[in-house]
Amino acid sequence: MKAALIGCGGMGSGHARSAPEHGVEVVAFCDVIEAAAERSRAEFGGRYATTDAGRIMRDDSIDLVIIATHHDAHHPLAVAGARAGKHLLVEKPLCQTREQAIEVAEAVDKAGVKLIVNCKFRIAPTVQKGKELIPHPRLSHGQLATGNYALKPPGTGSTWIWDKDDGGGLLISTAVHTVDLLAYLMGSTADRVYAEGRLFDPKNKGTAGYPDGLVGTILWRNGGLSTVISTDQGISHNPWVSKWFHEMWDGERSAVFTAHTGRVDFGGCEIGYLETQELPAEERRKASMLHNLLEAIRTDGETLCDAHDGVQTVAICNALDEAARTGRPQRVVSG
Numbered sequence: 401m402k403a404a405l406i407g408c409g410g411m412g413s414g415h416a417r418s419a420p421e422h423g424v425e426v427v428a429f430c431d432v433i434e435a436a437a438e439r440s441r442a443e444f445g446g447r448y449a450t451t452d453a454g455r456i457m458r459d460d461s462i463d464l465v466i467i468a469t470h471h472d473a474h475h476p477l478a479v480a481g482a483r484a485g486k487h488l489l490v491e492k493p494l495c496q497t498r499e500q501a502i503e504v505a506e507a508v509d510k511a512g513v514k515l516i517v518n519c520k521f522r523i524a525p526t527v528q529k530g531k532e533l534i535p536h537p538r539l540s541h542g543q544l545a546t547g548n549y550a551l552k553p554p555g556t557g558s559t560w561i562w563d564k565d566d567g568g569g570l571l572i573s574t575a576v577h578t579v580d581l582l583a584y585l586m587g588s589t590a591d592r593v594y595a596e597g598r599l600f601d602p603k604n605k606g607t608a609g610y611p612d613g614l615v616g617t618i619l620w621r622n623g624g625l626s627t628v629i630s631t632d633q634g635i636s637h638n639p640w641v642s643k644w645f646h647e648m649w650d651g652e653r654s655a656v657f658t659a660h661t662g663r664v665d666f667g668g669c670e671i672g673y674l675e676t677q678e679l680p681a682e683e684r685r686k687a688s689m690l691h692n693l694l695e696a697i698r699t700d701g702e703t704l705c706d707a708h709d710g711v712q713t714v715a716i717c718n719a720l721d722e723a724a725r726t727g728r729p730q731r732v733v734s735g
């Protein structure tokens with residue numbers, strides 16, 4: 401399988417590094433910054449580096465395109481990729497708005513290509529075990545606490561996630577993982593959300609007005625309920641739960657996911673806990689969204705987080721943002 405990488409930054413490099421483990425050869429590298437594309441080609445090999453995404457789309461030798469750009473480019477690149485008949489691994493979020501995400505889903509369905517959104521918590525062995533042991537949770541909680549991205553000097557690290565164009569704020573940029581995992585665990589689509597958001601450090605202009613603390617609720621169509629916390633106040637990560645924390649209950653059993661979903665502790669289940677690090681290397685290798693996408697291509701099956709899942713998650717994030725902005729509950733229309 402031959403692939404191209406668009407977006408040769410931190411996450412793109414991670415994909416290029418792990419691709420060979422899955423039998424994928426990255427033959428082309430594209431970035432708006434020529435030096436970034438060249439650097440990746442030099443580091444990972446491959447036939448060419450380019451600033452022209454169109455060249456990737458026209459290249460018939462490429463079956464799969466990995467999109468790891470800033471968020472404003474996910475929509476045009478994913479639509480172009482699907483229309484060019486490429487299978488797609490798109491970094492989260494699928495898009496910044498529900499309308500854009502629907503366009504991607506339509507293009508993917510029409511072209512008959514496979515797409516996976518890299519909402520990678522879904523494939524964590526701890527999460528798979530949680531779904532097996534607690535298939536119908538009634539309540540759940542998810543939280544993201546980043547380490548004050550907004551207070552870092554502009555242009556460094558992940559400060560671009562606060563930019564209205566490039567990023568779209570912490571919720572859609574990063575807490576999207578948590579919203580997506582709650583949707584997956586609850587096994588439902590969202591009906592209604594409510595949220596309150598605050599900018600705790602008013603001197604901080606770096607967030608473009610997006611809240612650096614948001615607490616939301618999600619009512620699912622199957623009657624389940626979730627709470628969400630998305631905050632940039634986590635400069636001192638709690639060593640017990642890490643940057644990410646999730647919990648669910650079904651009335652008899654419970655599961656607590658800690659350590660970036662590297663560990664789950666169960667209550668009322670036949671096993672007490674599972675830690676990914678204790679699993680055999682082959683099982684850990686398979687716990688990858690790229691592996692899942694390749695299986696879907698090989699078997700003509702579904703991916704674990706397809707374009708329609710991506711639409712749903714973006715729709716929930718948009719609705720939570722709107723609720724926090726307006727102070728009013730919002731209906732979530734996903735399809």
Ligand SMILES: NC(=O)c1ccc[n+]([C@@H]2O[C@H](COP(=O)([O-])OP(=O)(O)OC[C@H]3O[C@@H](n4cnc5c(N)ncnc54)[C@H](O)[C@@H]3O)[C@@H](O)[C@H]2O)c1
Binds near residue numbers: 431470493520
């Ligand atoms: N799944 C995860 O766990 C995870 C973790 C971190 C980041 N991400 C996601 O990965 C993506 C990239 O994040 P990052 O941290 O690597 O950012 P980054 O800034 O390190 O890299 C992004 C690269 O994309 C390039 N780029 C921007 N617009 C482009 C365009 N239109 N065409 C081509 N290249 C373009 C930039 O020049 C940059 O080199 C984002 O979607 C982010 O949310 C996912």
